[in-house]
Amino acid sequence: MIEVRMHGRGGQGAVLASLLLAHAAHRCGYHVQVFPEFGVERRGVPVTAFARLDRRPIRLRTRVLRPDHVLILDPALAHYLPLTDGLQPGGSVVMNAAGPEALEPFARTFRLAWVDGSAIAARHKIGTATAPIVNTTMVGAFARVTGLVGKDDVAAAMEELFGAKAAVNRAAAFDAYDAVQVVHEPATAAAGV
Amino acid sequence: MTTTVPAPAASRTSILTGNQAAAWGAFLARTQVVSAYPITPQTTIIETLADLYQRATWPSRFVNVESEHSAMAVCIGASITGTRVFTATSAQGLALMHELLHWAAGSRLPIVMVDVNRAMAPGWSIWTDQNDSLSQRDTGWAQVYCSTAQDVLDHVVMAFRLAETTNVPVMVVEDAFVLSHTAEAVEVPAQEVVDNFLPPRTPSFKLDVEKPAAFGGLLGPDWYQEVRQDLHDSMLRIGGLLPKAYADWARLTGRAYDVVETWHMDDARVALVTSGTVSQTAQEVVESDWARREKVGLVQIRLFRPFPAARLREVLGGVEKVAVIDRNCSYGHHGIFFQELKSALYGLPDARRPKAYGYVMGLGGRDVSVESIEDVLRRTVSRPAPEPETTWLGAVLPPGAPVKACACGEEVTR
Numbered sequence: 001m002i003e004v005r006m007h008g009r010g011g012q013g014a015v016l017a018s019l020l021l022a023h024a025a026h027r028c029g030y031h032v033q034v035f036p037e038f039g040v041e042r043r044g045v046p047v048t049a050f051a052r053l054d055r056r057p058i059r060l061r062t063r064v065l066r067p068d069h070v071l072i073l074d075p076a077l078a079h080y081l082p083l084t085d086g087l088q089p090g091g092s093v094v095m096n097a098a099g100p101e102a103l104e105p106f107a108r109t110f111r112l113a114w115v116d117g118s119a120i121a122a123r124h125k126i127g128t129a130t131a132p133i134v135n136t137t138m139v140g141a142f143a144r145v146t147g148l149v150g151k152d153d154v155a156a157a158m159e160e161l162f163g164a165k166a167a168v169n170r171a172a173a174f175d176a177y178d179a180v181q182v183v184h185e186p187a188t189a190a191a192g193v
Numbered sequence: 194m195t196t197t198v199p200a201p202a203a204s205r206t207s208i209l210t211g212n213q214a215a216a217w218g219a220f221l222a223r224t225q226v227v228s229a230y231p232i233t234p235q236t237t238i239i240e241t242l243a244d245l246y247q248r249a250t251w252p253s254r255f256v257n258v259e260s261e262h263s264a265m266a267v268c269i270g271a272s273i274t275g276t277r278v279f280t281a282t283s284a285q286g287l288a289l290m291h292e293l294l295h296w297a298a299g300s301r302l303p304i305v306m307v308d309v310n311r312a313m314a315p316g317w318s319i320w321t322d323q324n325d326s327l328s329q330r331d332t333g334w335a336q337v338y339c340s341t342a343q344d345v346l347d348h349v350v351m352a353f354r355l356a357e358t359t360n361v362p363v364m365v366v367e368d369a370f371v372l373s374h375t376a377e378a379v380e381v382p383a384q385e386v387v388d389n390f391l392p393p394r395t396p397s398f399k400l401d402v403e404k405p406a407a408f409g410g411l412l413g414p415d416w417y418q419e420v421r422q423d424l425h426d427s428m429l430r431i432g433g434l435l436p437k438a439y440a441d442w443a444r445l446t447g448r449a450y451d452v453v454e455t456w457h458m459d460d461a462r463v464a465l466v467t468s469g470t471v472s473q474t475a476q477e478v479v480e481s482d483w484a485r486r487e488k489v490g491l492v493q494i495r496l497f498r499p500f501p502a503a504r505l506r507e508v509l510g511g512v513e514k515v516a517v518i519d520r521n522c523s524y525g526h527h528g529i530f531f532q533e534l535k536s537a538l539y540g541l542p543d544a545r546r547p548k549a550y551g552y553v554m555g556l557g558g559r560d561v562s563v564e565s566i567e568d569v570l571r572r573t574v575s576r577p578a579p580e581p582e583t584t585w586l587g588a589v590l591p592p593g594a595p596v597k598a599c600a601c602g603e604e605v606t607r
Contacts, residue, residue, distance in 0.1 A: 032377060060474055
């Protein structure tokens with residue numbers, strides 16, 4: 001089983017990002033289970049969403065404490081949240097960041113990748129210029145780094161979820177897919193399904 | 194998260210939360226009147242229904258109200274005119290309905306409600322446990338406990354058949370967040386499939402201005418008990434009707450259910466008994482090498498009212514030990530599934546009656562993890578006798594450690 005944790009702020013769409021990943025993974029034949037951190041969500045506060053993917057039916061109904069991969073929508077969260085808590089050796093950190101220096105605090109036991117999702121989302125006018133919504137963009141980067149789902153699966157999932165609004169989100173996700181940079185490869189490989 | 198897809202002409206798989214699945218069940222059942230008041234974690238059921246009902250092709254009303262008490266009052270008023278009625282609530286909302294739950298059942302109105310299991314306040318909690326629905330045990334509503342989003346959709350549809358066949362209202366229960374806000378693949382049946390299973394309601398009595406009659410009038414000692422016995426007998430009939438509904442549903446959808454589900458019970462020495470989503474995690478636990486060596490089986494109770502006592506005696510008779518996980522407590526006695534189960538097992542001959550071990554855990558949304566379920570089983574296997582009968586498990590702090598009581602900020606010791 002693959003477990004994924006997504007970090008963002010209320011309003012940035014971490015939950016929708018997890019749902020998008022679920023739709024894409026379901027198309028690839030995975031069983032999926034996604035859920036938000038069970039709490040009282042408010043705009044702007046740190047929020048977390050989780051996804052489980054497996055080749056067999058998922059029966060665990062418990063918290064995700066040891067994720068295989070982490071997706072970070074808001075780089076500022078790194079200042080005060082332990083974003084790689086429980087992350088398994090060999091797992092990926094995929095971060096929305098202005099540059100590779102944002103990844104410096106993280107242990108070298110993880111695959112570390114960054115993309116300027118905010119700039120890409122802003123260029124595609126998703127959200128506003130000052131507060132771009134990066135969730136759909138970052139799922140593209142996540143797909144590339146982890147290889148769990150293909151970019152066409154992400155595109156098809158957007159078609160299902162967003163209908164007419166899929167095109168702009170797809171374009172942003174594809175840009176992030178192409179632009180994401182892996183700056184560190186760990187010695188251990190990530191767990192497979 | 195109220196993304197919805199068009200009403201399906203053919204059965205199709207969607208990624209839905211338990212709450213979205215509940216709304217789809219009520220919509221596919223062609224519910225005519227929905228009245229509800231929002232409360233976390235139930236709200237997304239009502240949001241999804243409001244969205245779906247934009248597209249209803251049959252006469253329907255979505256009635257906004259100012260409280261859960263009023264929501265149930267609207268349901269009662271609508272149901273007595275012969276329409277198909279649905280509502281949903283949680284915790285304090287369900288408690289506020291309490292008087293009218295008796296009224297709905299006593300009036301023999303086939304209302305279907307989803308209760309999203311949320312812990313009762315105070316301390317203020319939006320997280321799951323079962324004390325809200327179990328507090329309504331004796332109101333005359335049937336209760337079914339679900340463990341997947343697919344269960345929820347399927348049971349909402351089946352609940353209408355049970356309710357309308359017996360004139361007993363039915364509560365379909367799902368865990369807060371762990372089910373209500375967790376998305377997974379759900380097969381949404383085609384409208385035609387549901388129509389085949391569930392014809393329009395044909396009420397055996399109704400409020401009709403052309404044929405005036407009185408409902409809910411004075412009933413003296415010469416009749417009250419007969420009417421109540423009829424409610425009891427009708428409720429018991431659901432115990433036989435649900436397996437029939439399951440068989441019909443399986444023929445139409447390929448999905449099989451049972452009032453009591455079992456895993457590895459053929460040669461079990463120890464049986465773990467669960468309800469709700471804990472039953473899902475527990476399936477992983479009983480697959481472990483240790484559990485197979487110790488011959489641990491799993492029994493999931495879906496139907497709680499009427500209580501499937503005979504079936505449980507059949508499944509558990511001859512097992513050495515039974516461990517019951519309760520995400521609830523009847524304070525001053527036991528977990529409620531535990532006490533109900535013990536009462537059922539009393540009907541077994543001494544030689545075939547298992548020792549019963551009760552565990553209260555997972556209250557207020559505390560995670561019921563693989564490790565905590567293993568803990569239940571190891572304790573049950575290693576203890577020769579269930580003394581004490583009930584053990585509280587899963588507290589983060591050891592007994593005796595001081596904790597802040599959130600209501601007053603005072604340090605208390607437990």
